[in-house]
Amino acid sequence: MTASALVLPSVLAGVASGIFLADAGWLTAAALPALAMPGLIGALLARLGRSVGVLLIAAVVLGLGLGVWRGTSVALPSGPDSVAGLVGPTEWQLSGTVADEPRPRAERLQLVLERVVAAAPNEQARAVAGRLLVWLPRSGDTVAGDRIGLSAKLEEAHDFDGFAYRAYLARQGIGAIARAYEARTLGHQLGVVPDAAASLRRWLLDGLNAVVPEPEAALGAGILLGVRSGISPEISDAFAAAGLTHVVAISGWNIAIVAALVVAALRPLQKRRGGKWLVPVMMIGAISGYVVLTGSTPSVVRAALMAGAMLVARLGGSRAHAAGALLLAALVMLLAAPPVLWDVGFQLSLLATAGLIWFGSGVENRLRRLPGALREPVALTLAAQLTTLPVILLNFERLSLVAPLANVVVVPLVPLVMLCCAVAAPIGAIQAAVHLPLLGDVATWLTGGSAWLYLHLMILAGKAAAAVPFASVPLAAPAWLALAWYPLLALVWLRRRRAVEVDDGPQPLSLTDPSPAPRPMHPIIGRLLRPSGLLFVSTLTLAVISIASLPDGRLHLTMLDVGQGDAILVEAPSGATMLIDGGPDPDLTLGRLGEQLPFFQRRIDVMLLTHPHQDHVAGLLEVLRRYQIGLVLDSGRTFDNPSYTRFLALARTEPGARLVKARAGQRLQLDARTTVTILYPSGADAEGPLPDDDINNASVVAMLRSDAFTALLTGDAEAPVEARLAKRGLLVPVDVLKVGHHGSKSSTSAPMLANAQPVVALISDGVDNDYGHPSPKTLVALAEVGARIRRTDLEGSVEITSDGRSYEVVSRVARDPSRAVRALARAGSDPGSIGPWPFPDSITLARFSPASSCPRGSWSIRRACGGSLRRRRVWSARPGSRSTSASSRSPPCSTTSTSCGRASRASRTAWWGRHG
Numbered sequence: 055m056t057a058s059a060l061v062l063p064s065v066l067a068g069v070a071s072g073i074f075l076a077d078a079g080w081l082t083a084a085a086l087p088a089l090a091m092p093g094l095i096g097a098l099l100a101r102l103g104r105s106v107g108v109l110l111i112a113a114v115v116l117g118l119g120l121g122v123w124r125g126t127s128v129a130l131p132s133g134p135d136s137v138a139g140l141v142g143p144t145e146w147q148l149s150g151t152v153a154d155e156p157r158p159r160a161e162r163l164q165l166v167l168e169r170v171v172a173a174a175p176n177e178q179a180r181a182v183a184g185r186l187l188v189w190l191p192r193s194g195d196t197v198a199g200d201r202i203g204l205s206a207k208l209e210e211a212h213d214f215d216g217f218a219y220r221a222y223l224a225r226q227g228i229g230a231i232a233r234a235y236e237a238r239t240l241g242h243q244l245g246v247v248p249d250a251a252a253s254l255r256r257w258l259l260d261g262l263n264a265v266v267p268e269p270e271a272a273l274g275a276g277i278l279l280g281v282r283s284g285i286s287p288e289i290s291d292a293f294a295a296a297g298l299t300h301v302v303a304i305s306g307w308n309i310a311i312v313a314a315l316v317v318a319a320l321r322p323l324q325k326r327r328g329g330k331w332l333v334p335v336m337m338i339g340a341i342s343g344y345v346v347l348t349g350s351t352p353s354v355v356r357a358a359l360m361a362g363a364m365l366v367a368r369l370g371g372s373r374a375h376a377a378g379a380l381l382l383a384a385l386v387m388l389l390a391a392p393p394v395l396w397d398v399g400f401q402l403s404l405l406a407t408a409g410l411i412w413f414g415s416g417v418e419n420r421l422r423r424l425p426g427a428l429r430e431p432v433a434l435t436l437a438a439q440l441t442t443l444p445v446i447l448l449n450f451e452r453l454s455l456v457a458p459l460a461n462v463v464v465v466p467l468v469p470l471v472m473l474c475c476a477v478a479a480p481i482g483a484i485q486a487a488v489h490l491p492l493l494g495d496v497a498t499w500l501t502g503g504s505a506w507l508y509l510h511l512m513i514l515a516g517k518a519a520a521a522v523p524f525a526s527v528p529l530a531a532p533a534w535l536a537l538a539w540y541p542l543l544a545l546v547w548l549r550r551r552r553a554v555e556v557d558d559g560p561q562p563l564s565l566t567d568p569s570p571a572p573r574p575m576h577p578i579i580g581r582l583l584r585p586s587g588l589l590f591v592s593t594l595t596l597a598v599i600s601i602a603s604l605p606d607g608r609l610h611l612t613m614l615d616v617g618q619g620d621a622i623l624v625e626a627p628s629g630a631t632m633l634i635d636g637g638p639d640p641d642l643t644l645g646r647l648g649e650q651l652p653f654f655q656r657r658i659d660v661m662l663l664t665h666p667h668q669d670h671v672a673g674l675l676e677v678l679r680r681y682q683i684g685l686v687l688d689s690g691r692t693f694d695n696p697s698y699t700r701f702l703a704l705a706r707t708e709p710g711a712r713l714v715k716a717r718a719g720q721r722l723q724l725d726a727r728t729t730v731t732i733l734y735p736s737g738a739d740a741e742g743p744l745p746d747d748d749i750n751n752a753s754v755v756a757m758l759r760s761d762a763f764t765a766l767l768t769g770d771a772e773a774p775v776e777a778r779l780a781k782r783g784l785l786v787p788v789d790v791l792k793v794g795h796h797g798s799k800s801s802t803s804a805p806m807l808a809n810a811q812p813v814v815a816l817i818s819d820g821v822d823n824d825y826g827h828p829s830p831k832t833l834v835a836l837a838e839v840g841a842r843i844r845r846t847d848l849e850g851s852v853e854i855t856s857d858g859r860s861y862e863v864v865s866r867v868a869r870d871p872s873r874a875v876r877a878l879a880r881a882g883s884d885p886g887s888i889g890p891w892p893f894p895d896s897i898t899l900a901r902f903s904p905a906s907s908c909p910r911g912s913w914s915i916r917r918a919c920g921g922s923l924r925r926r927r928v929w930s931a932r933p934g935s936r937s938t939s940a941s942s943r944s945p946p947c948s949t950t951s952t953s954c955g956r957a958s959r960a961s962r963t964a965w966w967g968r969h970g
Contacts, residue, residue, distance in 0.1 A: 062381045064113035065120075069385060072121020073392045076129070077225070081122045124392045130184065130224040137184035138229030140172055140208045147173040148232065149203040150186060151243050155252070155349060156196050157283045160639040161672040161697075163190045166228065167202070184229040187211075190237050192640065192672060193700040198252055198349075199244025206232035225393035236696050251346045255279055261483025262475060263680055264656070265502025267648035270509035272641065273302065277468065278475040280304040280348040284641045289513060294450070295526040296519035297435070297457025298464055300406075301512070303399070304354050309341055309361035311469050316340040352391055353399055359383035360407045376411040380404070401445050409441030410434060412547050428462055435461045444539045447531035454526045460519035467512050470588070474505040499654055503596040506653040596653075603652035605629040608857050609728060609760040611790070613844075614646040615851040618820030618827070619669030622767065622792065623650055624758060627858075628725035632660040634756075634767060636673030643673030644680060646851060657682040660722060660730075661705075664769030665689050665753040666698035678704040683711045685722070687732075690715035690740055691752035715740070716754045727858060728760040733784045734775055745774030750795055755779065757788075761858025762875045765790035766810055768801070776806035785809035789861060789875050790854060791841065793817045797828020802835060812841045813876065814854070814863055819847040842870065 075081040133139050140146055150167030157164045167186040173179035188204065196202060208230040211220040223229075244252070259281060263271050272284035285302055293299055316337045324333050341358055348354045360383060384404050387394050394400045417440075418433035435458045439446075447453065454460075478501040485494040519525060610625040616637025623646075624632040631651070637643045658681045663671055666689075675697060677683075686705040705713045718736040723729050734755040745751040753769030766788045768776075772795055779785050791812035794801035796819050815836045819827045828845070836843055842863070844852045849865035856862075856875065863870040 060110055061113045062378060062385070064110045065117040066381050066385050066388070068114040068117020068119075069121040069124075069388050070117075070395060071114075072118040072123075073125040073388060073395050074121075075118075076122045076125025077392075077395075082126055120389065121392070124389055128225075128227065128392050130227060130229055132229075135180070135182055136229055137170055137172075137182050137186050137208070138210075140182065141210050141230050143207060144174055145205055145207050147179070147203070147205055148186070149179075149201060149240060152196060152198050152200045152202065153185065154351065155198045155281075158192055158641065159283075160642075161192050161668055163192045163194070163196065164188070165190065165196060166226075185227045187223060187228045187231045188237075189231070189233045191235070191668075191696045193675065193696040194237065194239075196237070196239070197256070199242050199249060200239050201241040201243055202237045203240050204232070204234040204237040206234040208232050222396075225396060247346065248350075251349070255281075255347055255349065257483050258479040261481065261486065262479040262505070263482075264486045265478050265482035265498045266475075266506050266509070267651065267653055267655070268641070268644035269648055270506045270513065270653075271648075272645075273513065274471060274475040274505055274509050276302045277304070277308065277471055278479070280351065280354055284644075286641070286645050289516065292513075292517045292520035295452070295454060296460040296464075296516050297439075297454035297526075298460055298516050298519070301464055301468060301516075304348060304357050308468070308472065309344070309358050311472055312344050313337050313341055313361070314469075315473065352387075352394060352397070356383075356387060356394070356400055356403055359387065360403050377408075380407055380411065398445065398449050402442050405441040405445060406438035409437040409439075413437040413440055431462045431465045432458045434465075441543065444531060444536040447529055447535065448533065451528060451530040452526045453529045456519045456522050456525045460515065463515045463519075464512055467508050467515075470508045471505065471512065474501065474508055478502045478505040499600075500593065500596070503600075503653055504592045507592060507595060510653075600652065600654060603654075608855050609763060610650075610853060610855055611758065611765055612650055612851055612853040613792070613816045613818055613846055614643070614650070615846040616642050616646060616673060616818070618796070618823045618825070619673070620664070620769070620796070620818045621646065621673060623647065624724070624728075624730070625650075626724040626728040627760065628728075630659045630724040630728070631655075631657070632662065632722070632724060632730065633658050633674075633677065634662045635664055635670040635769070636675075636677055638669040638672045640673045640676035644676055647677070647681075649851070650853075656680075657684070659684040659724070660687065661685070662687040662716065662730075662754060662756070663689070663701065664755075664767075665691065665749055666693040666695050666701075667749060667770065668695060668697055670770070671695065671701050672697045674701055675704065678708055683708050686711050686713045687716040687754065688713065689735065689752045689754050691744070691749065693749055693752075716756075728758070731757045731759070733757055734771065734779060739778070745778075746772070748772065750800075751775050753794070757784075760856055763856040763858055763861055764788040764875070765792065765854075766812070767792045768794040770795040770801070772798070772801045773803040773806075776801065776803050780805050780809050787811045787876055788813075789856075789873075790814045790816060793828070793832065793836070795827075796823075796825070797832045797845075798825070799829035799831045802832045804835065807835055807839045807841075811839055812836075813873065814870075815841040815843045816852060817843065817845045817847075819845060821847045823847070844868075 072081065130136075130138065148167075148170060150170040153166040153168045165188050167188055170182050170184070170186050171179050172182050186208070188206075190196070190204075209232075211223050211228075211231055213219050223231075242249075259275055259279060262274055262278070266274055268284070269286040269289055272282075272286065273289060276282040276285050280303070282303060290299075290302065293302055317333060320333045320336060324330060341361070345354050345358045360380070387400065414434060414437040417437045418429055421429050421433055424432065439457065443453075478498075481497050481501050485498050488494075490497075605625075605628060607627045609627055610623075612623045612625075614621040614623055614637065617639060619637035619639075620635040621637040621643055622634040624634070626632075633647075637646075658677065661674065661677070661683050663674060663686075678701070683705075686708070688702070688705070702713070705711060716732050716735075717740065718732055718734055720732040721729055722731075732754060735752065740752075750770040750772050751774055753771040753775065755769060755771050755775065756767045758765040758767060764786075766785075768791070776785075776794070785806060786809065788810050789812070791810055791814070793815050797817045817828050833843060844863060844865065846852060849867040852863065852865045854861055854863050858875070860872045860874050862872045
């Protein structure tokens with residue numbers, strides 16, 4: 055290896071050391087002259103004397119100076135005119151510009167503000183240095199570049215679970231955390247190109263969400279567009295255990311796929327004059343455009359640079375070209391953004407790419423006996439693990455043993471997923487804007503279904519690999535492991551390099567076997583792997599799944615596992631759907647709906663919000679955006695919750711939807727066999743004072759009937775409401791009771807149970823929730839009346855299936871034997887009619903105010919020929935683990951108070967809280 059080849063690594067080592075020393079405070083800007091002069095003198099002496107040692111020392115010293123200079127320039131601002139200086143009990147009036155796309159976190163929104171302006175009471179506003187991390191309710195439409203204003207007290211970040219969270223934020227220039235009840239948009243400040251890229255990205259994301267259900271849509275958005283915020287923790291955990299984490303983020307592999315697709319599309323140009331140079335230029339332009347489209351985040355830029363190193367290697371034809379490009383890319387990133395040095399993603403990308411360059415072909419040669427379809431994915435995985443092992447063990451303290459085999463299955467799916475999502479997203483967006491009744495429906499079914507199919511296969515493979523015994527094992531490693539591991543790898547590489555050069559001379563970079571490509575095991579398989587064959591297989595598979603998803607003529611009532619909140623999905627025998635409440639986490643709710651409904655189901659006929667607490671309304675916001683909604687029912691009781699305000703706004707503007715106040719006596723005819731009757735509140739209840747001045751007692755209470763099967767759905771109604779229902783003679787023996795208020799001791803009173811006498815009691819709770827739900831008192835009371843208790847915190851989603859004469863209860867934990875429904879004495883007269891409810895085929899586009907009231911009446915749900923005649927999703931990957939209260943609760947570093955000064959006693963807790 056020549057001396058010139060060692061200069062770039064020496065400079066890189068010096069820059070990394072300088073950034074580290076500056077961050078630790080051991081070197082400051084005052085040391086720059088002392089470092090610069092010896093470096094320049096050493097470089098001059100090396101040039102004159104041709105001394106390799108002096109040259110390398112000079113390179114290290116110069117790099118050290120550059121690193122210290124860049125490290126000190128990005129240090130966290132401090133003092134009274136900085137964000138960090140505002141921490142304290144004072145409530146500040148703040149404004150700032152949203153630096154990048156906000157990140158949804160359960161029911162809240164995390165964003166970073168820059169160019170912050172602050173004003174204390176009775177003081178003039180002033181600009182402060184540094185950035186601010188803000189937590190807001192997940193109820194607005196804030197985007198990158200928005201200038202927002204808010205009021206909040208600032209606090210310091212705190213470390214948790216051994217993670218230096220405060221230092222992590224400080225390296226990003228974030229000096230404090232603010233938690234605000236609401237924010238107002240003051241304007242928008244972003245460049246033309248970033249604005250256009252962000253708009254296009256949101257347009258594509260909306261299109262993808264319109265045709266692909268969750269959790270597949272979030273995974274597709276992460277792979278194609280780099281939007282990872284909606285990916286289910288269950289999927290993230292499974293992929294981490296299976297060694298597939300690189301799949302859920304844009305990496306050099308994704309960039310390489312984009313380049314390969316562009317080259318394949320431009321292959322005819324290569325044979326024309328100038329095509330040899332035109333194709334690489336267009337490929338570079340496509341990659342640059344893709345980087346801008348995905349937000350030009352540091353991780354995407356890093357992926358592009360790493361992929362560029364590999365492309366340079368292929369064009370240059372040797373490892374020397376690849377290594378030089380890789381080191382140069384790392385040097386550029388460190389100088390442009392010094393905090394990237396501590397980014398685990400940067401470390402893993404750099405080391406993994408180095409592993410592919412230096413060890414990929416060697417490992418592949420060792421595996422030459424394996425079939426070609428297995429050899430390359432296994433070799434690439436092992437080569438990458440070889441160089442990333444110390445970093446993985448130090449940061450994650452786990453080692454995946456199934457990663458090579460899991461990658462064999464999943465990696466080939468990534469190009470298919472990217473291609474299908476890239477086609478489905480614009481088609482979905484166009485179909486949403488300009489609906490084409492037949493052609494558009496077929497196009498969205500095929501493109502969205504194909505994307506869903508391959509994403510679903512990817513999720514199935516990841517979860518199956520993670521479920522293998524000892525798929526990943528806990529294995530911590532000391533910090534000195536890296537000090538011993540990498541010198542040992544260097545010695546192994548040098549020895550192998552010398553042996554290769556002695557035997558065969560310098561070898562070009564090749565990650566594939568030079569032998570002829572292996573033929574498929576059977577000609578039919580070869581045909582099916584062609585584009586036309588894949589299209590045929592995809593279409594046939596989707597057709598079979600669609601037919602199998604048709605309604606089965608039974609009622610399906612599912613208590614969805616949404617953590618500490620409520621969400622119930624009703625699917626009538628004809629396929630009509632009703633969603634009651636939405637839980638606290640929009641992403642989790644969408645995922646649960648995607649598990650239950652067929653992949654092509656994009657409509658919910660009826661949506662009912664029982665009351666406007668956050669753990670019931672927050673999840674409905676994204677449902678309103680993602681699904682076509684017919685009738686929206688709401689208790690109509692005003693409440694100070696930004697999510698509820700947003701819910702009303704969306705419900706009023708949803709095309710084809712009608713927002714109506716739910717009042718006692720109203721009846722929904724879901725189909726010929728299924729009705730939902732509103733029992734509470736009456737008009738007088740809604741206009742009078744709240745019982746106990748508690749918004750829970752504004753909950754809509756309804757009775758679901760399907761032939762002789764009955765279920766009482768109570769929302770969070772407490773004992774005063776139960777007493778009113780009993781006094782009015784509305785409580786009758788039922789088969790199923792949805793227990794009020796998560797099993798709190800303030801509900802499920804003795805008089806209520808004496809009248810309802812439920813056989814099955816459903817309780818929706820988060821695992822280890824902070825409120826002690828369900829109350830032991832409630833559990834004892836239910837047991838005394840002989841009710842079989844089923845809980846989401848112990849069993850996950852619980853589904854009840856009934857043919858009107860019998861029913862069975864199923865969860866991931868237990869399956870009850872079929873029971874005959876209890877005889878229901880028919881009492882009272884028909885509540886009357888206010889005329890048919892015309893949808894979905896003749897629904898009007900008029901907007902109705904929530905002030906509309908229908909004291910007594912019924913709506914009939916008529917299914918159009920093109921309607922959604924379906925039961926529930928088949929061939930669904932049920933989650934391997936139950937959601938926990940963490941799904942609706944923040945980590946220790948960002949815990950939000952469960953009280954709110956703005957809320958009246960009627961709320962009893964803040965808009966984000968649930969009380970015990």
